[in-house]
Amino acid sequence: MRTRAVLGSIFGSVAVLVIGWQAGAAAAAAHSASASAAVTTSGTTSGTTTPSTSTGSTSSPGPTSSSASKSSSSKTYTGASADTPFGTVQVRITVASGKLTDVTAVHLTDNGGRSVEISNYAAPILRTEVLAAQSANVSSVGGATYTSQGYLTSLQSALDQAGLK
Amino acid sequence: MHRHVFSIMGTSVSLSWRGAELTRDDLAEVEARFVDFDDRYSLYRDDTELSRVAQGTLALVDASEELRTTYALALDWRDRTSGAFSPHRPDGTIDLSGVVKALAMDAAAAILRSRECRNWCLNVGGDILVAGQAGDGAAWVVGIVDPDDRAALLTSASLGGARLACATSGSAERGDHIWALGAPSPEFVQVSVIAADIVTADVLATAIVAGGSVSLDVATRSWPIDVMTVDVAGQIRMSPGFAEAMSAAASLSV
Numbered sequence: 001m002r003t004r005a006v007l008g009s010i011f012g013s014v015a016v017l018v019i020g021w022q023a024g025a026a027a028a029a030a031h032s033a034s035a036s037a038a039v040t041t042s043g044t045t046s047g048t049t050t051p052s053t054s055t056g057s058t059s060s061p062g063p064t065s066s067s068a069s070k071s072s073s074s075k076t077y078t079g080a081s082a083d084t085p086f087g088t089v090q091v092r093i094t095v096a097s098g099k100l101t102d103v104t105a106v107h108l109t110d111n112g113g114r115s116v117e118i119s120n121y122a123a124p125i126l127r128t129e130v131l132a133a134q135s136a137n138v139s140s141v142g143g144a145t146y147t148s149q150g151y152l153t154s155l156q157s158a159l160d161q162a163g164l165k
Numbered sequence: 166m167h168r169h170v171f172s173i174m175g176t177s178v179s180l181s182w183r184g185a186e187l188t189r190d191d192l193a194e195v196e197a198r199f200v201d202f203d204d205r206y207s208l209y210r211d212d213t214e215l216s217r218v219a220q221g222t223l224a225l226v227d228a229s230e231e232l233r234t235t236y237a238l239a240l241d242w243r244d245r246t247s248g249a250f251s252p253h254r255p256d257g258t259i260d261l262s263g264v265v266k267a268l269a270m271d272a273a274a275a276i277l278r279s280r281e282c283r284n285w286c287l288n289v290g291g292d293i294l295v296a297g298q299a300g301d302g303a304a305w306v307v308g309i310v311d312p313d314d315r316a317a318l319l320t321s322a323s324l325g326g327a328r329l330a331c332a333t334s335g336s337a338e339r340g341d342h343i344w345a346l347g348a349p350s351p352e353f354v355q356v357s358v359i360a361a362d363i364v365t366a367d368v369l370a371t372a373i374v375a376g377g378s379v380s381l382d383v384a385t386r387s388w389p390i391d392v393m394t395v396d397v398a399g400q401i402r403m404s405p406g407f408a409e410a411m412s413a414a415a416s417l418s419v
Contacts, residue, residue: 144291147290153316
Protein backbone atom coordinates (compact mmCIF):
# COMPACT_ATOMS: atom_id res chain seq x y z
CA MET A 1 0.00 0.00 0.00
CA ARG A 2 2.93 2.23 0.72
CA THR A 3 4.07 1.78 -2.86
CA ARG A 4 0.81 3.17 -4.07
CA ALA A 5 1.25 6.16 -1.85
CA VAL A 6 4.76 6.67 -3.19
CA LEU A 7 3.67 6.37 -6.80
CA GLY A 8 0.72 8.59 -6.12
CA SER A 9 2.93 11.25 -4.67
CA ILE A 10 5.32 10.97 -7.61
CA PHE A 11 2.53 11.49 -10.08
CA GLY A 12 1.28 14.24 -7.84
CA SER A 13 4.66 15.95 -7.94
CA VAL A 14 4.88 15.65 -11.68
CA ALA A 15 1.37 16.98 -12.11
CA VAL A 16 2.15 19.95 -9.92
CA LEU A 17 5.23 20.69 -11.97
CA VAL A 18 3.45 20.37 -15.28
CA ILE A 19 0.64 22.59 -14.20
CA GLY A 20 3.11 25.01 -12.70
CA TRP A 21 5.24 25.25 -15.80
CA GLN A 22 2.34 25.47 -18.18
CA ALA A 23 0.80 28.19 -16.09
CA GLY A 24 3.83 30.30 -16.77
CA ALA A 25 5.65 29.64 -13.58
CA ALA A 26 8.84 29.53 -15.63
CA ALA A 27 8.84 33.30 -15.50
CA ALA A 28 9.32 33.22 -11.80
CA ALA A 29 12.85 33.52 -10.49
CA ALA A 30 12.50 30.37 -8.52
CA HIS A 31 9.84 27.84 -8.46
CA SER A 32 9.43 24.85 -6.35
CA ALA A 33 6.80 22.26 -6.25
CA SER A 34 6.55 19.64 -3.65
CA ALA A 35 4.26 16.85 -2.77
CA SER A 36 3.34 16.37 0.79
CA ALA A 37 4.24 12.70 0.99
CA ALA A 38 7.18 10.52 0.27
CA VAL A 39 8.73 12.04 -2.81
CA THR A 40 9.54 15.68 -3.20
CA THR A 41 10.45 17.08 -6.57
CA SER A 42 11.66 20.60 -6.97
CA GLY A 43 13.44 22.76 -9.44
CA THR A 44 14.61 26.27 -10.15
CA THR A 45 14.53 28.20 -13.36
CA SER A 46 17.82 29.92 -12.71
CA GLY A 47 19.79 27.10 -14.26
CA THR A 48 22.07 26.83 -11.29
CA THR A 49 23.57 23.42 -10.96
CA THR A 50 23.63 21.74 -7.65
CA PRO A 51 24.98 18.27 -7.15
CA SER A 52 22.11 15.87 -7.06
CA THR A 53 21.56 14.60 -3.61
CA SER A 54 19.21 12.16 -2.07
CA THR A 55 18.48 12.12 1.56
CA GLY A 56 17.29 8.57 1.78
CA SER A 57 14.48 9.87 3.87
CA THR A 58 10.85 9.37 3.14
CA SER A 59 9.91 12.68 4.64
CA SER A 60 12.48 15.09 3.30
CA PRO A 61 10.89 18.51 3.29
CA GLY A 62 11.16 21.24 0.71
CA PRO A 63 13.48 21.50 -2.27
CA THR A 64 16.09 18.79 -2.23
CA SER A 65 17.99 18.95 -5.44
CA SER A 66 18.12 20.50 -8.81
CA SER A 67 20.51 20.13 -11.63
CA ALA A 68 20.65 21.58 -15.08
CA SER A 69 21.61 19.50 -18.04
CA LYS A 70 21.70 19.77 -21.82
CA SER A 71 20.93 23.38 -22.78
CA SER A 72 19.49 26.13 -20.70
CA SER A 73 16.07 25.35 -22.13
CA SER A 74 16.14 21.70 -21.05
CA LYS A 75 16.63 20.82 -17.44
CA THR A 76 16.37 17.69 -15.38
CA TYR A 77 15.13 17.52 -11.85
CA THR A 78 15.68 14.65 -9.50
CA GLY A 79 13.36 13.93 -6.63
CA ALA A 80 14.32 12.71 -3.19
CA SER A 81 14.61 8.99 -2.72
CA ALA A 82 11.93 6.96 -1.04
CA ASP A 83 12.00 3.48 0.41
CA THR A 84 9.49 1.01 -1.03
CA PRO A 85 9.07 -2.77 -0.91
CA PHE A 86 10.91 -2.80 -4.24
CA GLY A 87 13.91 -0.96 -2.86
CA THR A 88 14.86 2.68 -2.84
CA VAL A 89 13.44 4.64 -5.74
CA GLN A 90 13.82 8.11 -7.19
CA VAL A 91 12.21 9.85 -10.15
CA ARG A 92 13.85 12.28 -12.57
CA ILE A 93 11.99 14.58 -14.92
CA THR A 94 13.18 16.58 -17.89
CA VAL A 95 11.61 19.92 -18.64
CA ALA A 96 12.20 21.70 -21.95
CA SER A 97 10.76 25.09 -22.84
CA GLY A 98 8.50 24.92 -19.87
CA LYS A 99 7.08 21.53 -20.80
CA LEU A 100 7.58 18.18 -19.21
CA THR A 101 9.31 16.05 -21.86
CA ASP A 102 10.43 12.97 -19.99
CA VAL A 103 9.96 11.08 -16.76
CA THR A 104 12.49 8.41 -15.95
CA ALA A 105 13.09 6.18 -13.00
CA VAL A 106 16.51 6.54 -11.49
CA HIS A 107 17.94 3.07 -11.35
CA LEU A 108 18.85 2.15 -7.84
CA THR A 109 19.29 -1.24 -6.31
CA ASP A 110 17.05 -3.38 -4.20
CA ASN A 111 18.06 -5.56 -1.29
CA GLY A 112 19.13 -8.29 -3.68
CA GLY A 113 21.49 -5.88 -5.43
CA ARG A 114 19.45 -5.69 -8.62
CA SER A 115 18.68 -2.41 -10.30
CA VAL A 116 15.02 -1.58 -10.00
CA GLU A 117 12.57 0.41 -12.02
CA ILE A 118 10.17 2.78 -10.41
CA SER A 119 7.33 0.90 -12.04
CA ASN A 120 6.92 -2.85 -11.86
CA TYR A 121 4.34 -2.69 -14.66
CA ALA A 122 4.32 -5.73 -16.97
CA ALA A 123 4.78 -4.43 -20.50
CA PRO A 124 4.29 -6.19 -23.85
CA ILE A 125 7.38 -7.87 -25.25
CA LEU A 126 7.88 -9.38 -28.70
CA ARG A 127 8.16 -13.13 -29.06
CA THR A 128 11.41 -12.66 -30.93
CA GLU A 129 12.82 -10.97 -27.84
CA VAL A 130 12.19 -14.01 -25.66
CA LEU A 131 13.68 -16.48 -28.13
CA ALA A 132 17.26 -15.80 -27.09
CA ALA A 133 16.64 -17.37 -23.72
CA GLN A 134 15.01 -20.50 -25.12
CA SER A 135 18.31 -22.21 -25.67
CA ALA A 136 19.52 -21.56 -22.14
CA ASN A 137 20.89 -24.50 -20.26
CA VAL A 138 17.93 -24.98 -17.96
CA SER A 139 18.04 -26.93 -14.70
CA SER A 140 14.31 -27.27 -14.28
CA VAL A 141 11.15 -26.66 -16.29
CA GLY A 142 8.25 -24.56 -15.02
CA GLY A 143 4.71 -24.69 -16.32
CA ALA A 144 1.11 -25.02 -15.27
CA THR A 145 0.75 -28.07 -13.05
CA TYR A 146 0.95 -31.36 -14.87
CA THR A 147 -0.58 -34.57 -13.58
CA SER A 148 1.43 -37.70 -12.77
CA GLN A 149 0.36 -38.97 -16.19
CA GLY A 150 1.27 -35.70 -17.86
CA TYR A 151 4.67 -35.77 -16.21
CA LEU A 152 5.72 -38.74 -18.32
CA THR A 153 5.52 -36.64 -21.47
CA SER A 154 6.76 -33.41 -19.89
CA LEU A 155 10.02 -31.60 -20.58
CA GLN A 156 10.85 -31.96 -16.89
CA SER A 157 10.56 -35.74 -17.24
CA ALA A 158 12.99 -35.65 -20.15
CA LEU A 159 15.40 -33.55 -18.08
CA ASP A 160 15.10 -35.95 -15.17
CA GLN A 161 15.73 -38.97 -17.36
CA ALA A 162 18.83 -37.33 -18.76
CA GLY A 163 19.98 -36.44 -15.25
CA LEU A 164 19.22 -39.81 -13.67
CA LYS A 165 21.35 -41.74 -16.14
CA MET B 166 24.12 -33.18 -10.00
CA HIS B 167 21.95 -35.72 -8.19
CA ARG B 168 18.25 -36.22 -8.77
CA HIS B 169 15.38 -37.84 -6.92
CA VAL B 170 11.92 -38.18 -8.47
CA PHE B 171 8.68 -39.34 -6.88
CA SER B 172 4.92 -38.97 -7.32
CA ILE B 173 2.56 -37.31 -4.85
CA MET B 174 -0.50 -35.03 -4.88
CA GLY B 175 -1.44 -36.25 -8.34
CA THR B 176 1.76 -34.88 -9.80
CA SER B 177 5.50 -35.49 -9.81
CA VAL B 178 8.25 -34.10 -7.64
CA SER B 179 11.79 -33.70 -8.94
CA LEU B 180 14.56 -32.74 -6.54
CA SER B 181 18.04 -32.06 -7.86
CA TRP B 182 21.03 -31.09 -5.77
CA ARG B 183 24.78 -30.81 -5.89
CA GLY B 184 27.60 -30.50 -3.40
CA ALA B 185 26.98 -32.08 -0.01
CA GLU B 186 25.04 -35.34 -0.21
CA LEU B 187 21.41 -35.83 0.79
CA THR B 188 21.02 -39.22 2.45
CA ARG B 189 18.29 -41.74 1.80
CA ASP B 190 16.81 -40.74 5.16
CA ASP B 191 16.81 -37.07 4.16
CA LEU B 192 14.93 -37.90 0.97
CA ALA B 193 12.48 -40.11 2.86
CA GLU B 194 11.78 -37.23 5.24
CA VAL B 195 11.11 -34.88 2.34
CA GLU B 196 8.72 -37.40 0.77
CA ALA B 197 6.98 -37.95 4.09
CA ARG B 198 6.32 -34.24 4.42
CA PHE B 199 4.46 -34.22 1.09
CA VAL B 200 2.53 -37.34 2.15
CA ASP B 201 1.48 -35.53 5.38
CA PHE B 202 -0.02 -32.65 3.41
CA ASP B 203 -1.71 -34.97 0.91
CA ASP B 204 -3.19 -37.09 3.73
CA ARG B 205 -4.75 -34.03 5.34
CA TYR B 206 -5.84 -31.90 2.39
CA SER B 207 -6.55 -34.08 -0.66
CA LEU B 208 -10.10 -33.86 -1.97
CA TYR B 209 -9.46 -36.78 -4.32
CA ARG B 210 -9.79 -39.20 -1.43
CA ASP B 211 -12.76 -39.48 0.94
CA ASP B 212 -10.73 -40.23 4.05
CA THR B 213 -8.71 -37.02 4.41
CA GLU B 214 -9.52 -34.42 7.04
CA LEU B 215 -10.43 -31.77 4.46
CA SER B 216 -12.70 -34.23 2.62
CA ARG B 217 -14.57 -34.85 5.86
CA VAL B 218 -14.99 -31.09 6.30
CA ALA B 219 -16.23 -30.85 2.71
CA GLN B 220 -18.66 -33.74 3.29
CA GLY B 221 -19.98 -32.05 6.41
CA THR B 222 -19.02 -34.95 8.69
CA LEU B 223 -16.39 -32.82 10.47
CA ALA B 224 -17.17 -29.31 11.66
CA LEU B 225 -14.52 -26.74 10.90
CA VAL B 226 -14.31 -25.76 14.56
CA ASP B 227 -13.45 -29.37 15.39
CA ALA B 228 -10.80 -29.62 12.69
CA SER B 229 -7.10 -29.71 13.51
CA GLU B 230 -5.21 -26.52 14.26
CA GLU B 231 -3.06 -27.18 11.18
CA LEU B 232 -6.10 -27.23 8.89
CA ARG B 233 -7.65 -24.15 10.46
CA THR B 234 -4.33 -22.29 10.19
CA THR B 235 -4.04 -23.19 6.50
CA TYR B 236 -7.63 -22.10 5.90
CA ALA B 237 -6.95 -18.79 7.68
CA LEU B 238 -3.86 -18.25 5.53
CA ALA B 239 -5.87 -18.93 2.37
CA LEU B 240 -8.60 -16.51 3.51
CA ASP B 241 -5.93 -13.87 4.16
CA TRP B 242 -4.67 -14.30 0.59
CA ARG B 243 -8.25 -14.04 -0.68
CA ASP B 244 -8.59 -10.68 1.06
CA ARG B 245 -5.17 -9.43 -0.09
CA THR B 246 -6.03 -10.31 -3.71
CA SER B 247 -9.55 -8.85 -3.50
CA GLY B 248 -11.01 -12.29 -4.05
CA ALA B 249 -9.01 -13.18 -7.18
CA PHE B 250 -7.55 -16.04 -5.18
CA SER B 251 -10.13 -18.02 -3.24
CA PRO B 252 -10.15 -21.12 -1.05
CA HIS B 253 -13.79 -21.75 -1.93
CA ARG B 254 -15.21 -23.49 -4.95
CA PRO B 255 -18.18 -21.76 -6.59
CA ASP B 256 -20.45 -24.16 -4.64
CA GLY B 257 -18.87 -23.07 -1.35
CA THR B 258 -16.73 -26.14 -0.73
CA ILE B 259 -13.44 -25.38 1.01
CA ASP B 260 -10.66 -26.32 -1.41
CA LEU B 261 -7.15 -25.54 -0.20
CA SER B 262 -5.27 -26.94 -3.20
CA GLY B 263 -4.34 -23.38 -4.16
CA VAL B 264 -1.94 -23.15 -1.21
CA VAL B 265 -1.30 -26.73 -0.08
CA LYS B 266 1.25 -27.64 -2.73
CA ALA B 267 3.28 -24.49 -2.04
CA LEU B 268 3.04 -25.00 1.73
CA ALA B 269 4.29 -28.57 1.30
CA MET B 270 7.19 -27.25 -0.78
CA ASP B 271 7.96 -24.75 1.98
CA ALA B 272 7.93 -27.53 4.58
CA ALA B 273 10.19 -29.70 2.42
CA ALA B 274 12.52 -26.72 1.95
CA ALA B 275 12.76 -26.34 5.74
CA ILE B 276 14.06 -29.91 5.93
CA LEU B 277 16.56 -29.31 3.12
CA ARG B 278 17.79 -26.07 4.69
CA SER B 279 18.56 -27.92 7.92
CA ARG B 280 20.98 -30.23 6.04
CA GLU B 281 24.51 -29.68 4.83
CA CYS B 282 23.39 -29.42 1.22
CA ARG B 283 23.28 -25.75 0.18
CA ASN B 284 22.43 -26.10 -3.53
CA TRP B 285 19.15 -27.67 -4.54
CA CYS B 286 16.21 -27.23 -6.89
CA LEU B 287 12.75 -28.55 -6.04
CA ASN B 288 10.22 -28.87 -8.87
CA VAL B 289 6.68 -29.93 -7.96
CA GLY B 290 4.43 -30.22 -10.99
CA GLY B 291 6.06 -27.22 -12.69
CA ASP B 292 6.40 -24.96 -9.64
CA ILE B 293 10.02 -24.41 -8.63
CA LEU B 294 11.90 -23.45 -5.46
CA VAL B 295 15.71 -23.23 -5.36
CA ALA B 296 18.58 -22.62 -2.95
CA GLY B 297 22.17 -21.75 -3.78
CA GLN B 298 23.43 -22.21 -7.31
CA ALA B 299 23.33 -24.75 -10.13
CA GLY B 300 27.11 -24.59 -10.53
CA ASP B 301 30.03 -22.60 -9.21
CA GLY B 302 29.07 -19.03 -10.04
CA ALA B 303 26.13 -20.17 -12.17
CA ALA B 304 22.58 -19.39 -11.11
CA TRP B 305 19.72 -21.88 -11.38
CA VAL B 306 18.00 -21.36 -14.72
CA VAL B 307 14.38 -22.41 -15.13
CA GLY B 308 12.73 -22.90 -18.49
CA ILE B 309 9.10 -21.83 -18.89
CA VAL B 310 6.92 -24.05 -21.07
CA ASP B 311 5.23 -22.57 -24.12
CA PRO B 312 1.47 -22.85 -23.44
CA ASP B 313 0.88 -23.33 -27.18
CA ASP B 314 3.41 -26.14 -27.45
CA ARG B 315 4.08 -27.91 -24.19
CA ALA B 316 7.01 -29.75 -25.78
CA ALA B 317 8.85 -26.44 -26.23
CA LEU B 318 10.19 -23.72 -23.99
CA LEU B 319 8.80 -20.21 -24.33
CA THR B 320 11.79 -18.68 -22.57
CA SER B 321 13.90 -19.11 -19.46
CA ALA B 322 14.78 -17.11 -16.37
CA SER B 323 17.51 -17.24 -13.76
CA LEU B 324 16.67 -17.55 -10.06
CA GLY B 325 18.84 -16.33 -7.23
CA GLY B 326 19.37 -13.57 -4.69
CA ALA B 327 16.00 -12.60 -3.26
CA ARG B 328 14.07 -14.37 -6.06
CA LEU B 329 14.08 -18.08 -5.29
CA ALA B 330 10.62 -19.26 -6.30
CA CYS B 331 8.87 -19.50 -9.66
CA ALA B 332 5.25 -20.62 -9.96
CA THR B 333 3.24 -20.93 -13.16
CA SER B 334 -0.53 -21.15 -13.47
CA GLY B 335 -2.61 -21.72 -16.57
CA SER B 336 -6.23 -21.13 -17.47
CA ALA B 337 -6.41 -24.83 -18.38
CA GLU B 338 -6.30 -25.39 -14.62
CA ARG B 339 -9.69 -23.72 -14.22
CA GLY B 340 -12.13 -26.01 -12.52
CA ASP B 341 -9.24 -27.29 -10.47
CA HIS B 342 -8.56 -24.43 -8.09
CA ILE B 343 -8.85 -21.32 -10.24
CA TRP B 344 -12.24 -19.71 -10.45
CA ALA B 345 -12.97 -16.74 -12.66
CA LEU B 346 -13.96 -13.40 -11.20
CA GLY B 347 -17.09 -13.23 -13.29
CA ALA B 348 -15.11 -12.97 -16.52
CA PRO B 349 -16.66 -15.14 -19.26
CA SER B 350 -13.30 -16.16 -20.69
CA PRO B 351 -9.75 -15.97 -19.41
CA GLU B 352 -7.46 -13.14 -20.50
CA PHE B 353 -4.26 -15.03 -19.77
CA VAL B 354 -3.59 -18.63 -20.73
CA GLN B 355 -0.42 -18.76 -18.66
CA VAL B 356 1.07 -16.66 -15.85
CA SER B 357 4.51 -17.13 -14.27
CA VAL B 358 5.44 -15.33 -11.07
CA ILE B 359 8.92 -15.13 -9.55
CA ALA B 360 9.02 -14.21 -5.87
CA ALA B 361 11.07 -14.66 -2.72
CA ASP B 362 8.87 -17.52 -1.54
CA ILE B 363 6.81 -20.18 -3.30
CA VAL B 364 3.50 -19.46 -1.53
CA THR B 365 3.47 -15.83 -2.71
CA ALA B 366 4.51 -16.86 -6.23
CA ASP B 367 1.88 -19.60 -6.48
CA VAL B 368 -1.02 -17.63 -5.01
CA LEU B 369 -0.35 -14.55 -7.15
CA ALA B 370 0.06 -16.60 -10.35
CA THR B 371 -3.35 -18.12 -9.61
CA ALA B 372 -4.87 -14.72 -8.76
CA ILE B 373 -3.62 -13.14 -12.01
CA VAL B 374 -5.04 -15.97 -14.13
CA ALA B 375 -8.38 -15.58 -12.34
CA GLY B 376 -8.45 -11.78 -12.24
CA GLY B 377 -6.82 -10.86 -15.55
CA SER B 378 -4.98 -7.61 -16.19
CA VAL B 379 -6.60 -5.82 -13.26
CA SER B 380 -5.15 -8.40 -10.87
CA LEU B 381 -1.86 -8.28 -12.79
CA ASP B 382 -1.48 -4.54 -12.22
CA VAL B 383 -2.47 -4.77 -8.56
CA ALA B 384 -0.03 -7.63 -7.98
CA THR B 385 2.95 -5.92 -9.63
CA ARG B 386 2.21 -2.73 -7.69
CA SER B 387 1.70 -4.36 -4.33
CA TRP B 388 4.30 -7.12 -4.12
CA PRO B 389 7.99 -7.29 -5.03
CA ILE B 390 7.46 -9.90 -7.74
CA ASP B 391 8.49 -10.50 -11.35
CA VAL B 392 5.76 -11.60 -13.76
CA MET B 393 5.39 -12.97 -17.27
CA THR B 394 1.94 -13.43 -18.81
CA VAL B 395 0.80 -15.00 -22.06
CA ASP B 396 -2.65 -13.88 -23.20
CA VAL B 397 -5.15 -15.74 -25.38
CA ALA B 398 -3.76 -14.06 -28.52
CA GLY B 399 -0.24 -15.24 -27.66
CA GLN B 400 0.95 -11.76 -26.65
CA ILE B 401 3.61 -11.87 -23.94
CA ARG B 402 3.97 -9.29 -21.17
CA MET B 403 6.88 -9.05 -18.75
CA SER B 404 7.64 -6.92 -15.73
CA PRO B 405 11.11 -5.30 -15.77
CA GLY B 406 12.45 -7.83 -13.27
CA PHE B 407 11.32 -10.80 -15.33
CA ALA B 408 13.00 -9.34 -18.41
CA GLU B 409 16.19 -9.00 -16.37
CA ALA B 410 15.96 -12.61 -15.17
CA MET B 411 15.45 -13.65 -18.80
CA SER B 412 18.48 -11.67 -19.98
CA ALA B 413 20.57 -13.18 -17.20
CA ALA B 414 19.51 -16.68 -18.29
CA ALA B 415 20.31 -15.91 -21.93
CA SER B 416 23.78 -14.68 -21.01
CA LEU B 417 24.42 -17.85 -18.98
CA SER B 418 23.66 -20.02 -22.00
CA VAL B 419 26.39 -18.43 -24.14
